[in-house]
Amino acid sequence: MITLFQITGSSSFAARAALECAGADYAVVDVHPRRRDEAAGFAAANPLLRVPTLRDGDVCLAETGAILLWLGDRFPDAGLAPPVGTPARADHYRWVTWCANTLHVGWWPVMGASHLTPDESAQESLRAGGREQMRRNGAHLEAWLADHMWLAGDQPGVADIYAYMLVGWQHYDDIRLGGPALASHYERVGALPGVARARELDDLDPRLIRIHPDMRGGRPLD
Template sequence: MYRLYGNSGMANLAPHMALETIGAPYEMVRVDTASKEHQGATYLRLNPTGRVPVLVDGEQPIFETAAILLHLADRHPDAGLMPPVGTVERGLAYQWLIHLTNSVQVAYLAYYYPERQVADAALADSVRQAAEVRAGELFDLLDKALAGRDWLTADRPGIVDFMLLMLTRWGRNFAGRPPRLLPNIGTHAARTAALPAVIRAFEQEGLTQPWY
């Protein structure tokens, strides 16, 4: 049985959607980040970076959201969470998953933790504003990629779509333009959030509407 460590609405949300879609037995283990449980010795033995999430498969912990998603897709190919190996669609799935992780998620890191990006705390607000602009540019690109498509890389929802919904949600409180206001991103978010497995994951994490 899998164990997924995380907290409500954090980076564990996309793997949680995947686990619900797969239907394999798992346990959701809450990590109290407010009390810095993720920085304690017990958790650091699972993930030395001190971040959530961690997936424990048997006795092996795996961290990094994208790695967890890929592992689950590979372990359960019948769930169809990734296009077949060796196809162009598979390559595009890798492309967008890495883009979401290396570009969009990095912009969010600067947006939510701007003080980590500067030595002078007085500059933090400027960093946050720039990060929101950058995230908007990245979502513009994703919106174009979704034109005429229901899902980002295949003819059925998969791990890339779960990751995109999670990151769309994270921008719901942008002061300027939340991602959901982009026509294709908004439609994709609504379509993905209506999936029964996704509804279960959101509800189990205690997340209330509006989800994105």
């Protein structure tokens, strides 16, 4: 049995989209953002209480990139991860890792500057520097996608899903990443039935903006 510990509209979206694209049978546990210790089994699965966390039988996994790599292999028939030992597989490792260690964390100074310092002018500097870095990240994706339909191999995979989520977060800020190639990749990935279904389940519009900002997991936040 697979269980995804999630908060709708958060980083867990990518894991849910991969599960949907894989046609997996899974359950979700909706974690309350401020009362994470109330979610049954969550602390045992991930003492850091961060989402996404995945429990798959005896296996507990945290970190979006690790979960996506796991799911790509767990559902080989879904074709979300290229075959081991191929050049496309190397691209798959490279892009999932880059999403995790560069693109994902690249948003923190932009969106979470106030968590990093109480000093408001320092927050502004952090945001400005973060936006500049994210523009460079967008250009990096744009350059690859100008020549490639997908990030790894000739079909959409977990790397595309991860990048899609992180690129979608630009709509929460006054920044545009990449150019026409990245924009059309965003449209292509967003049109995948599993991704569209995950958006619906997570109550997100096509920009990945929460349709009901005060709700998580279909319930009002209290």
